[in-house]
Amino acid sequence: MIIAAGLLATPLAACGGDGDSGNDAGSGSDKIVLGFSQVGAESGWRTANTKSIQDSAKEAGIELKFSDAQQKQENQIKAIRSYIQQKVDIIAFSPVVESGWDTVLKEAKDADIPVILTDRAVDSTDTSLYKTFIGSDFVEEGKKAGDWLVKEYEGKTETVNIVELQGTTGSAPANDRKKGFGDVIAADPKFKVIASQTGDFTRAKGKEVMEAFLKANPDIDVLYAHNDDMGLGAIEAIEGAGKKPGVDIKIITVDAVKDGMQALADGKINYIVECSPLLGPQLMDLVEKVHAGETVPARVVTEETTFTQEQAKAVLPTRQY
Numbered sequence: 001m002i003i004a005a006g007l008l009a010t011p012l013a014a015c016g017g018d019g020d021s022g023n024d025a026g027s028g029s030d031k032i033v034l035g036f037s038q039v040g041a042e043s044g045w046r047t048a049n050t051k052s053i054q055d056s057a058k059e060a061g062i063e064l065k066f067s068d069a070q071q072k073q074e075n076q077i078k079a080i081r082s083y084i085q086q087k088v089d090i091i092a093f094s095p096v097v098e099s100g101w102d103t104v105l106k107e108a109k110d111a112d113i114p115v116i117l118t119d120r121a122v123d124s125t126d127t128s129l130y131k132t133f134i135g136s137d138f139v140e141e142g143k144k145a146g147d148w149l150v151k152e153y154e155g156k157t158e159t160v161n162i163v164e165l166q167g168t169t170g171s172a173p174a175n176d177r178k179k180g181f182g183d184v185i186a187a188d189p190k191f192k193v194i195a196s197q198t199g200d201f202t203r204a205k206g207k208e209v210m211e212a213f214l215k216a217n218p219d220i221d222v223l224y225a226h227n228d229d230m231g232l233g234a235i236e237a238i239e240g241a242g243k244k245p246g247v248d249i250k251i252i253t254v255d256a257v258k259d260g261m262q263a264l265a266d267g268k269i270n271y272i273v274e275c276s277p278l279l280g281p282q283l284m285d286l287v288e289k290v291h292a293g294e295t296v297p298a299r300v301v302t303e304e305t306t307f308t309q310e311q312a313k314a315v316l317p318t319r320q321y
Contacts, residue, residue, distance in 0.1 A: 031063040032291050035083030037093035039120075040071040042168075042201045043229040044257040048321035049094075049119065049277035056280030062287060071168065071200075073097055077104045084111045090287050094119040097170035105129035114290045118283055120172040127298065131290050134282055134300040136275045138173045142180020144273045144306055145224055145252045149185060152250065152270075157190060160221045163213045164196035165206050165234060167226040173275075174198070177226045177254060194220070199230040206233030214241045225253045228260025228272065235268050246270055256307055258319050264312040272312070274304040277321060 034057060038050055050066075057064040065088060067079035073096045083091050084107055091113055095101060101122045108115050109129055117133040124130075153160055162185075167174030178196070185191035195213050199206040206229060213220065214237060223238075225231035231253035235245045245251055245268040253260055256274040263269045282300065289296050307315070 031061060032090065032287060033063045033065065033086075033088040034287055035065045035067075035079070035086070035088040035091045037067045037069055037076045037079040037083075037091075039076075039094050039096050040069055042071055043203075043227055043255075044259055044321070045227060045229070045255045045275065045277045046201075048257065049279060051321075052278045052280035053283060054280070056284045060284040060288065062284055069096060071096055073100060077101075080104050080108065084108055084113060087111070088113060089291055090114055090116065092116040092118050092283060092287065095122050095172070096120075096168070098123040098172050098175065099170065102126065102129065116283065116286055116290065118279055132286055132296045132298055132300060134279060134286060134302070136173075136302050136304060138176030138275075139180040141173075141254050141273045141275055141304075142177040142182070143184050144180075145177070145254065145271070146181045146184025148252060148271045148306070149191070149222065149224075149250075150188065153190070160191050161217065161219055162191060162193045162222045162224060163210075163217065163220050164193055165199040165209060165223065165225040165230040166196060167198065167201045167230075169198050173254075174226055181224055199225070199233070201227050201229060203229040203233035206230030207237045208233070210234035210237035211240070214238070214243075220249050223249055223251045225251065227275075228253045228255040228257050228263075228269075231269060232259055232263060235263060257321055258316070261307065261312045261316050261319055264307060264309055265316050267309055270309065272307045274306060276302055276304055 036053060039046060041047055069075040076093055076096055080091055081104060091108055102124050105115060115130040117130050119135045121133055166178055194217055197209050199209045223234055225234060231251055238245045238249055243249060251269045252271045253269055254273045254275050256272045260272055264272050286296055
């Protein structure tokens, strides 16, 4: 994957596994030992992300110790402390939420174990607590979603009622995708977000919350879902209510996983903003450079695109995830 590396001073398991894997860090092996704490397995995106990291570590000859946090910050903090005790060479993790990491990151720093943030950022003001952050620009993803909506309704004056399925409360993608989208549509008063609630990035919760939206708000024009899985759950709710997704209610989602792209090609989703989960190769490259003491960018932004229904039909046969 192509990446664009910036120097912005800003503030990723065996599937189904919950414990550490691999040999002890002090086993005498010459391999780099990477301790990685994953958010969980809440979506198709996350499953693809985990596989990319596992496969890339194996290919690079890096010993991977993995922990699934099951979407709980306390599990990630426990895993990071375990990696510190095991004296791994590098720690990488995708933070469940943005806040509350300073103490454990200071423990890693005191133990001289470099930390790499993947996919999601933390809000620590002390950027010396981690070496680099690799991931998408979530604000830009939200803006892309908003830009499509503005163009779709260009020249129309009627009120556009929008409902929003947010990601996990307090997470960077949820905060930033909401902000980027909101900033764009705020310029035109006809766009009104009449309901906004977390769907925890899961299909089941997306369906449940959308059912509640439909009962409370009979006139919904647009759904903006922070990921494909919530959007796919919402489609079930929309069809269950006797409405036609993509027609009666226009749908914008983020991710572009295969199930989402299929729904887009089928006309049930109108637009998808890509957020690539295939960060493994880039992460391993950074791990090797950090371990070798090389200087790395403070921020590595993945380059991504967007998809219309026709574009989805064209790329779907070769979609990797």
